[in-house]
Amino acid sequence: MSHDEHHELSFIRKYVFSIDHKVIGIQYGITALCFLFFGFCLMMLMRWQLAYPGQELPVLGKLLGEEFFPGGVMTPDFYNSLGVMHGTIMIFLGVVPLLVGAFGNYVMPLQIGAPDMSFPKLNMASYWIYLCGGCVMLASFFVPGGAANSGWTAYPPLSVTATTGQTWWIIGMVFLITSSLLGSVNFIVTIVQLRAKGLTMFRLPFFVWSQLVTAFLLLLAFPPLEAAGVLQLADRVLGTSFFLPEGLVISGQQLVQGAVPSGGGNPILWQHLFWFLAHPEVYVLILPAMGIVGEIIANNTRKPLWGYRPIVYSSIFLGFMSFIVWAHHMFITGMGTSLSMFFATTTMIISIPSVVILTALVISLYKGSIRFNVPMLFALSFLPMFAIGGLTGLPLGLPASDIHLHDTYYVIGHFHYVVAPGTIFAIFAGVYYWFPKVTGRRMSEGLGKIHFWLSLIGMNGAFMPMFFVGIAGMLRRGYDPAAYAANENLLGMVKMSSWSVWMLGVAQLPFILNFFMSIVAGKKVSANPWEATTLEWSAPSPPPHGNFEAVPVVYRGPYEYSTDDRKDDFFPQHLQAEA
Amino acid sequence: MADSHADISKHVKLYIGVFAALAGLTIVTVLASQVDFSGPGHVVVALLIAGIKATLVAAVFMHLKWERSGWIWWPLVLCAFFFVVLMTLPTLVATESRDRAPAGTWDTIPVREAPAHSGGNAESGH
Amino acid sequence: MSASVLPYTVKPHPVTGVYSGKLGTWLFLASEVMLFGAFFSTYVLLRVGAPTEGAAVWPTHEQTHLSWKIGGFNTLVLIISSVTMVLAWAQLKMNNFSKARLYLIVTFVLAGLFLVVKLTMEYYPKFEAGIRPSTNIFFAAYFVLTGLHALHIVGGMVVIGYFIGPGASLWKKDPEYFTNRIECTGLYWHFVDLVWIFLFPVLYLL
Numbered sequence A: 001m002s003h004d005e006h007h008e009l010s011f012i013r014k015y016v017f018s019i020d021h022k023v024i025g026i027q028y029g030i031t032a033l034c035f036l037f038f039g040f041c042l043m044m045l046m047r048w049q050l051a052y053p054g055q056e057l058p059v060l061g062k063l064l065g066e067e068f069f070p071g072g073v074m075t076p077d078f079y080n081s082l083g084v085m086h087g088t089i090m091i092f093l094g095v096v097p098l099l100v101g102a103f104g105n106y107v108m109p110l111q112i113g114a115p116d117m118s119f120p121k122l123n124m125a126s127y128w129i130y131l132c133g134g135c136v137m138l139a140s141f142f143v144p145g146g147a148a149n150s151g152w153t154a155y156p157p158l159s160v161t162a163t164t165g166q167t168w169w170i171i172g173m174v175f176l177i178t179s180s181l182l183g184s185v186n187f188i189v190t191i192v193q194l195r196a197k198g199l200t201m202f203r204l205p206f207f208v209w210s211q212l213v214t215a216f217l218l219l220l221a222f223p224p225l226e227a228a229g230v231l232q233l234a235d236r237v238l239g240t241s242f243f244l245p246e247g248l249v250i251s252g253q254q255l256v257q258g259a260v261p262s263g264g265g266n267p268i269l270w271q272h273l274f275w276f277l278a279h280p281e282v283y284v285l286i287l288p289a290m291g292i293v294g295e296i297i298a299n300n301t302r303k304p305l306w307g308y309r310p311i312v313y314s315s316i317f318l319g320f321m322s323f324i325v326w327a328h329h330m331f332i333t334g335m336g337t338s339l340s341m342f343f344a345t346t347t348m349i350i351s352i353p354s355v356v357i358l359t360a361l362v363i364s365l366y367k368g369s370i371r372f373n374v375p376m377l378f379a380l381s382f383l384p385m386f387a388i389g390g391l392t393g394l395p396l397g398l399p400a401s402d403i404h405l406h407d408t409y410y411v412i413g414h415f416h417y418v419v420a421p422g423t424i425f426a427i428f429a430g431v432y433y434w435f436p437k438v439t440g441r442r443m444s445e446g447l448g449k450i451h452f453w454l455s456l457i458g459m460n461g462a463f464m465p466m467f468f469v470g471i472a473g474m475l476r477r478g479y480d481p482a483a484y485a486a487n488e489n490l491l492g493m494v495k496m497s498s499w500s501v502w503m504l505g506v507a508q509l510p511f512i513l514n515f516f517m518s519i520v521a522g523k524k525v526s527a528n529p530w531e532a533t534t535l536e537w538s539a540p541s542p543p544p545h546g547n548f549e550a551v552p553v554v555y556r557g558p559y560e561y562s563t564d565d566r567k568d569d570f571f572p573q574h575l576q577a578e579a
Numbered sequence B: 001m002a003d004s005h006a007d008i009s010k011h012v013k014l015y016i017g018v019f020a021a022l023a024g025l026t027i028v029t030v031l032a033s034q035v036d037f038s039g040p041g042h043v044v045v046a047l048l049i050a051g052i053k054a055t056l057v058a059a060v061f062m063h064l065k066w067e068r069s070g071w072i073w074w075p076l077v078l079c080a081f082f083f084v085v086l087m088t089l090p091t092l093v094a095t096e097s098r099d100r101a102p103a104g105t106w107d108t109i110p111v112r113e114a115p116a117h118s119g120g121n122a123e124s125g126h
Numbered sequence C: 001m002s003a004s005v006l007p008y009t010v011k012p013h014p015v016t017g018v019y020s021g022k023l024g025t026w027l028f029l030a031s032e033v034m035l036f037g038a039f040f041s042t043y044v045l046l047r048v049g050a051p052t053e054g055a056a057v058w059p060t061h062e063q064t065h066l067s068w069k070i071g072g073f074n075t076l077v078l079i080i081s082s083v084t085m086v087l088a089w090a091q092l093k094m095n096n097f098s099k100a101r102l103y104l105i106v107t108f109v110l111a112g113l114f115l116v117v118k119l120t121m122e123y124y125p126k127f128e129a130g131i132r133p134s135t136n137i138f139f140a141a142y143f144v145l146t147g148l149h150a151l152h153i154v155g156g157m158v159v160i161g162y163f164i165g166p167g168a169s170l171w172k173k174d175p176e177y178f179t180n181r182i183e184c185t186g187l188y189w190h191f192v193d194l195v196w197i198f199l200f201p202v203l204y205l206l
């Protein structure tokens, strides 16, 4: 709409049912941060039961009620519910909405010089469907039997025979999947159609590339899970038996009669459909994080990213390969050896592009004049944390070692190094980095540094012990580690992990304080406080409706830092070279 | 894609032709299902005819025949590939029922005392 | 802020050669292919995995109570509706709004006919005879697959109905934009037809 048509939008249209990608991005961001914190709180509760099994939870135990905490001690069923909800909330309601919904939505259109997303109304719909899904998930705590308690992977037959919460979980997931699908269509079309003049594909900032690949993963991997969800729903509600084997007996009762004329289904099928999504999903969790880290490293080393093209090709290859490795989660289902070999091989292959990206990011540091500000600290620590997470994944991709490690705390340690000190740190880095764009103010460096160092210690204290107790044999999803004689010597490390988790919780206080204080009282900064080159910094902070004052034109690649022929050490994409 | 009037009226003729082909093939597939082929013949014939019909719909009604944009084609190629991967699932699952670990393998973990009311989750794992 | 301020909602992008709505529709259809792919894959697995002897063998045609006559009739109905849909678009291209609208109405009615036949001649008699999705694994697959397809038909009817009714006013404001939206609706509608082209032989004939 042209500028002379200045009709005022009502408050509701402007801030609640807004179709502006920036407002939607902020909505996603705030909502997802809340979910992330909530999912973390669930984990803090669980860690009490693990560290002090069977002991009364101080103060809170009484408050949370007799149903779930008889005598102040958490019930096993409630422990299971917490585990499911922690996993589900962290992934589908916290991290993905932050990486894609918040950062993707806010930053990506700015970085490509677009006035908005291609389908603004669809964008709004994505957010509201996501919120509905989140509410269904939260509400499921209050149905009889509590929230879903069959693992976040919802393996049948257990999930089919579980309490009502599981039905709510499926319905919630269908909402979240729908929201993701709408979002991914929107992202791809926007990146393809709305790039500014001169912004060719290989002049795109790496963050935009990572969003593009991610959107394809969401687009093509999620539908099979949606199908599987519908089938599981039918099993639970319509009494079908897609995932229940014939002649299944539970507690002495035969569930699926060898019905005439045909009988049961196949529980393994669920695992296949589930992991067909869930492996690409882990790249959804990591690719945009790499994108954020790439932006920040280039900016704070004042150097172009080393190996921009290899990084881009690697992420495309990574996205492609991620569709054909899923069964490495299923080595112990009794897969034949040749199939195991196949999936082990593809898994080893897919580790190569990850290493290429990581290596390129590390080499980018070489001979840089590094600025150690808070976003850079988080981005830098992402590198070793992700490396630990990635390298510990290799033994899980090989059947021989996986048979021992499967379903132990080693697995928990492995993927948390990827998603917690990895992705979550990238998210923090992104928050500190783009905060000035969103608010026009900077977050405090002092509080930020406290937040960073405490988080770094907390994260490692929490997850490093898990490798050891896992290799020693402590099983994942166990309610009471002390119940097994073999765990006797491990309980000390379990306690250490728990205390680190609580410390990590405390470490978030400076962040929360910093976040809210900086919105009102942060130091005011210019539109381009980091002296960055990409397009989002050429718009005012915060960008007005329609984003740019003049339609931007792009003349060069994304990371032209320290070029010789300029007095500034950076050369923004939208500036024309002086003749 | 060609936009002029004359071209569109040519299209219209094509649409009617394709309709005739689709209707004809529907009858053929019904007839073929009455014939007694040996082995998997039925399946092959039925899927082949369905494939031809689907191709006609996609090429003509959905205008893929005239579609030149790589941004439409490449996602479709990708999608077709992953579709094929999905269709290998039945074979994958079929091989899994072999070579199962013997029942009771995990019963040997020493248990000190069972937790009060077990969550019943131990075997489901993962 | 209204969608029309964004470039390439109506005119195709000079480089990519498509307008945004068309690309979006195709991407959406790609995800739909994966959705139905998972269902078909499940069906194949259950069918191939069914025991070849004993009580749990796959049902014969007599036992499934599926009539190829009804299925075949509905196949023709959907094929005709696909033709009328594409003709509606062709008429818009030739600037003939009233004819196009007529074709849209025919498409809408045919879609309704499909559903009526499905409900009254297939689902209802089965329920009468006490057949439920839980009866056996064949009917589980049958009801879920055709039910989901029927939902897609309903979705299509909503969209087509919208463009016959309130959405039609767009033609006066921006005929090209309207034509594009009908093209996208058509893409979706042909896809729904395409799914049925596979469902029919798989469920009724094999």
Ligand code: HEM
Residues within 6 Å of the ligand: A040, A043, A083, A084, A086, A087, A088, A090, A091, A095, A151, A152, A153, A285, A412, A416, A419, A420, A424, A462, A476, A477, A478, A501, B126
């Ligand atoms: C940063 C703080 C976090 C801590 C302290 C934490 C801790 C834990 C622990 C101890 C478990 C094992 C529970 C059990 O097996 O009984 C677990 C499971 C899990 N966590 Fe986290 N986590 C954190 C963040 C995340 C994030 C960011 C994600 C995802 C993006 C995530 C996803 C999961 C999943 C999927 C499971 C598996 C649950 C299961 O076995 O069913 N966590 N977490």
Ligand SMILES: [Cu+2]
Residues within 6 Å of the ligand: A278, A279, A282, A325, A326, A328, A329
């Ligand atoms: Cu995986």
